[in-house]
Amino acid sequence: MNEIEKDRGPKFRRRAEARPDEVLDAALALFIEKGFAATRVEDIAKRAGLSKGAVYLYFPSKEAVLEALVRRAIVPIADSALQTLHDYEGDPRIVIGLVLNMLAARLSDPRILAMPKLIFREVLGFPELAQMYRREVIDRVIPAVEGLIRRGIDQGYLRQVDPSLTIRSIIGPLLLHVAMAELFGIMPEGGLHLDKLVDNHLSILFDGLSAPPSAKTWSAS
Amino acid sequence: MNEIEKDRGPKFRRRAEARPDEVLDAALALFIEKGFAATRVEDIAKRAGLSKGAVYLYFPSKEAVLEALVRRAIVPIADSALQTLHDYEGDPRIVIGLVLNMLAARLSDPRILAMPKLIFREVLGFPELAQMYRREVIDRVIPAVEGLIRRGIDQGYLRQVDPSLTIRSIIGPLLLHVAMAELFGIMPEGGLHLDKLVDNHLSILFDGLSAPPSAKTWSAS
DNA sequence: AGGTAATAACTGACCGGACGGTCATTTGCA
DNA sequence: TGCAAATGACCGTCCGGTCAGTTATTACCT
Structure with a gap:
């Protein structure tokens, strides 16, 4: 039944797939401000408008x-x-x-x-x-x-x-x-x-x- | 009686009062090797031949x-x-x-x-x-x-x-x-x-x- | 259109372990 | 015996990373 759906590539996205870049922008701002070690992943997430878990959807580690x-x-x-x-x-x-x-x-x-x-x-x-x-x-x-x-x-x-x-x-x-x-x-x-x-x-x-x-x-x- | 000895400054010490400098030497070696954040106070102590607590006798913080x-x-x-x-x-x-x-x-x-x-x-x-x-x-x-x-x-x-x-x-x-x-x-x-x-x-x-x-x-x- | 199932996108509570700093206790010297 | 010197178990906190569960979005069916 769903075989037809399968081949349609990326079907939808709650918000654009510009997400990784948004995360990078947020991280950059915080790294500049406080340095890498002092920046928590959760801060990055918050600033990018995501939750911490979502960051790990796009990047394997801090x-x-x-x-x-x-x-x-x-x-x-x-x-x-x-x-x-x-x-x-x-x-x-x-x-x-x-x-x-x-x-x-x-x-x-x-x-x-x-x-x-x-x-x-x-x-x-x-x-x-x-x-x-x-x-x-x-x-x-x-x-x-x-x-x-x-x-x-x-x-x-x-x-x-x-x-x-x-x-x-x-x-x-x-x-x-x-x-x-x-x-x-x-x-x-x-x-x-x-x-x-x-x-x-x-x-x-x-x-x-x-x-x-x-x-x-x-x-x- | 021991007054003569007394005014020699520090009276005794399980080991010399070169301690602070020994701690600094140990810390320097480790900071060079692994950086400040990655060096534990206990490592510094061990290398200087002390316990962690003793480090805090000479320095208020890392x-x-x-x-x-x-x-x-x-x-x-x-x-x-x-x-x-x-x-x-x-x-x-x-x-x-x-x-x-x-x-x-x-x-x-x-x-x-x-x-x-x-x-x-x-x-x-x-x-x-x-x-x-x-x-x-x-x-x-x-x-x-x-x-x-x-x-x-x-x-x-x-x-x-x-x-x-x-x-x-x-x-x-x-x-x-x-x-x-x-x-x-x-x-x-x-x-x-x-x-x-x-x-x-x-x-x-x-x-x-x-x-x-x-x-x-x-x-x- | 409305309903429903499928699933991508996302959440946040939780875990594990590391580590700076404290302090009651012990050790060694006079 | 008295006291400085030194100990190391312990505490509180912090944070990277996980994952079971939730929500939003779409495709399909009637």
Whole structure:
């Protein structure tokens, strides 16, 4: 009798099947506010307009919620960076500038800004998160950037530097800026001003902190 | 009669009154290994050769242990940095080099290396730790470094940069290097090689990543 | 249309075990 | 004997995860 019904795929749904995303949104807000450990699954459920049990209909564990959350936020960013890295051929400084400015733009969304904090806090106690982040982000981005720097040196755009270590000099300042703001509330007057940070950093990164030896050649504004 | 002994301070003790420090040592080892939340007070006690109750003879709470731990490790470092910052007058690049190399040397002790990770992990859920760290470190070091940079600019050693934002460019790479190693095990072959990182970073920080416009002036080895 | 059966979606009381902190009791030293 | 030092059983609480039961939605039948 019901054989006909069977093949009709998903038949109905009390509310949309956007549920998993709603749960992730709620969890993100609470994780940002109180951290992973201090957030109860029931709080997530309440905020998403569900009961605790329903959360476990969509995610096998609290940790799985965190992992899904992080993946949803960062994978698109990594993809975007990789895209830029691949697309351009010439002066690597241009690519570095593009990527850093892209990052700055993305980080102006508080949902994204909170990611470094979350990841830092939880990777130690949650190996699966660490593995996911390595696989999805680090292990894809690092080789690309190393290659970029290496090519930049070969083609005479950059000085002889250690490509691997130089990655730290490129993105470290961004991380520190976010960390200071997120963990201690230390930031420039009136906001993060990530664009200004990137400007200042790029000028140092490319041209150095030292004043030109004698003559005032050209001061970038 | 025993008055002579008495004024020697603590009269007796089933074992020495080095106890608090022993507890801190044990706690540090475990916090490094498993993190703060995952470490039970009883584990700390066992490792220090005490019972759980005895820990509460010396510290009012588990959190107090962490705070004491962090303070013991970082305050001497901050003091040392401040000292250097105060002592030298001329080229700020020399001071920056000294401080960064001092930091690199200190961080080669795993007990110190673990501090950034611990602090990052726990500040969110432990406001007192955040306040302590701000008071003891950040609020003392930042003004000193800003002053150094400002003077460096005024005296013609450095280009016009934003002193406050430039701090991120100076120490951010160090932090990222430590974070990558501690959180993901990503580091150069055979160790952190913090000295190499600092060398590479300082050359970029001072002279920039760009190759000299035309002539090969002087390449540092 | 109205009734009914089938079932997806959801609920919330409950369980189990972990763990920070307490305190009555014991131990060791003078 | 007196008392500081140290113990460890115990308590209260918290919370992730489960599951038997309930509700909402649809398909089908008359």
